[in-house]
Amino acid sequence: MMGPKVGGASLVWRAVTDPAELWRLKPDWDALWRAADGAHVQTERACFHAWHNDKDPSPRRLCALTGWQDGRLVFLWPLVIRRRHGLWNLASQLGPQAAELTAVLTEPGPEREARTQGAWDFLRRTGQADIVWLDYITLGSPLHHVMTETADRRGQAGTNPDVAPYLRWDEGTGWAEYYASLSAYTRKMQNKKHRGLAKTGEVTFEAASEPQRRSALAGWLLEQKRHWARKTGKDGPWLTAPEYDRFLRELAGDPGATDCVVYTLSVNGAVIAALLASVGTRHVDWIIAAFDPAWGQYSPGLLLNEYCLRWAMKRGLAVEFGRGLENNKKFWSRGVCHDVLCYRVPVSRRGALVEAARHRWAQARALGGLVFGDVPVEAGEVPASEAPVGSEPKPA
Numbered sequence: 001m002m003g004p005k006v007g008g009a010s011l012v013w014r015a016v017t018d019p020a021e022l023w024r025l026k027p028d029w030d031a032l033w034r035a036a037d038g039a040h041v042q043t044e045r046a047c048f049h050a051w052h053n054d055k056d057p058s059p060r061r062l063c064a065l066t067g068w069q070d071g072r073l074v075f076l077w078p079l080v081i082r083r084r085h086g087l088w089n090l091a092s093q094l095g096p097q098a099a100e101l102t103a104v105l106t107e108p109g110p111e112r113e114a115r116t117q118g119a120w121d122f123l124r125r126t127g128q129a130d131i132v133w134l135d136y137i138t139l140g141s142p143l144h145h146v147m148t149e150t151a152d153r154r155g156q157a158g159t160n161p162d163v164a165p166y167l168r169w170d171e172g173t174g175w176a177e178y179y180a181s182l183s184a185y186t187r188k189m190q191n192k193k194h195r196g197l198a199k200t201g202e203v204t205f206e207a208a209s210e211p212q213r214r215s216a217l218a219g220w221l222l223e224q225k226r227h228w229a230r231k232t233g234k235d236g237p238w239l240t241a242p243e244y245d246r247f248l249r250e251l252a253g254d255p256g257a258t259d260c261v262v263y264t265l266s267v268n269g270a271v272i273a274a275l276l277a278s279v280g281t282r283h284v285d286w287i288i289a290a291f292d293p294a295w296g297q298y299s300p301g302l303l304l305n306e307y308c309l310r311w312a313m314k315r316g317l318a319v320e321f322g323r324g325l326e327n328n329k330k331f332w333s334r335g336v337c338h339d340v341l342c343y344r345v346p347v348s349r350r351g352a353l354v355e356a357a358r359h360r361w362a363q364a365r366a367l368g369g370l371v372f373g374d375v376p377v378e379a380g381e382v383p384a385s386e387a388p389v390g391s392e393p394k395p396a
Helices: 019-023 026-036 044-052 112-126 142-153 175-180 184-198 211-232 242-252 293-298 300-314 327-333 349-367
Strands: 002-006 009-016 060-069 072-084 088-093 131-138 159-167 203-208 260-267 270-279 283-291 318-320 337-346
Touching: 009 112, 019 044, 019 060, 026 044, 026 072, 044 242, 060 112, 072 112, 088 349, 112 142, 131 142, 131 159, 131 349, 142 337, 159 327, 175 300, 184 293, 184 300, 203 211, 203 300, 211 242, 211 260, 211 270, 211 283, 211 293, 242 260, 260 300, 270 293, 270 300, 283 293, 283 300, 293 300, 300 318, 300 327, 337 349
Parallel strands: 088 131, 283 318
Antiparallel strands: 002 009, 009 060, 060 072, 072 088, 131 337, 159 318, 159 337, 203 260, 260 270, 270 283
16 A cells, blocks of 8 residues: 655555564564664564464454565554454554553654654554554654544543653763762662672673573573562562463574573572663663572672663663663663553544443443442553563662
């Protein structure tokens, strides 16, 4: 389908519905991801493993929106369409459903917003979805602008407001200058923990990129994360799902997932903390981290964070900490965050009827003494209280 001319050439839209056809786009996809400095959930390998490890039992089909210009892939937005109660279709971003942010993948430049609007219009015209549910869109992004305009026309607004901390290095600033800008008290405690840990043995930092090593470390990380979650009462469904376990292990062990790295902190060769990340063109995404509680007195997760940030600074890479303002993220980011919102928008007459009925039912239950949070959550919707994948344990 032809779209308007963008940058002097017509944009051709195609909806890819065959998974095998989508995976064959890997070379074009990888090139676009690098050019756009995409997020970890936007890689071809992450989407591949998410598709093959889907924990939602609802009937589903693929709908990846692709935009081509002069034979070049310039836009990609992989979506999954799920059939709800045999009555309507819900579209959401293809991914592990673990509270990741939603974004489109598009070549940089002034045409980004026009392409995003074109993709949204194309999605609506295909008639494949009745309702579109998009988790945690960054305010100010092209997708946010499109969704805000769409929601405003319907008298709607974004929901589940949250934040996603990040760190950009000030030009010409070295580690000493950055570190000095952080909380004096936390720096004092951090230095004390470093000294204490050093007395226990040889402390080493590793950035593991070999697939077999990454997979083994991902398994260790998940075991420690579940232990921490049970102890703190933050045992979210994404963490205990066997599909998520397979997703993470398979992604970490995939030789094609060249963006993946697992950072570790070890004492005398034994791992005491680990962090799985994705290294993009200009930034690093922190995905999931955990530590051995036996070493909790030294706050090994927080110490590992420091090594990871030094590694990123040395390479000139910004850091995206993931959704949620845990103590460690607040400390390292200096409280600088993206604001994010969720959007659930009907795109068909049937979808509008479903949403109207849903809101009436919620109001009726509220009148009966129950809160809106008691309303069942659609798959693809993540309650605001659920801990995200990127959540770091609070330092001991």
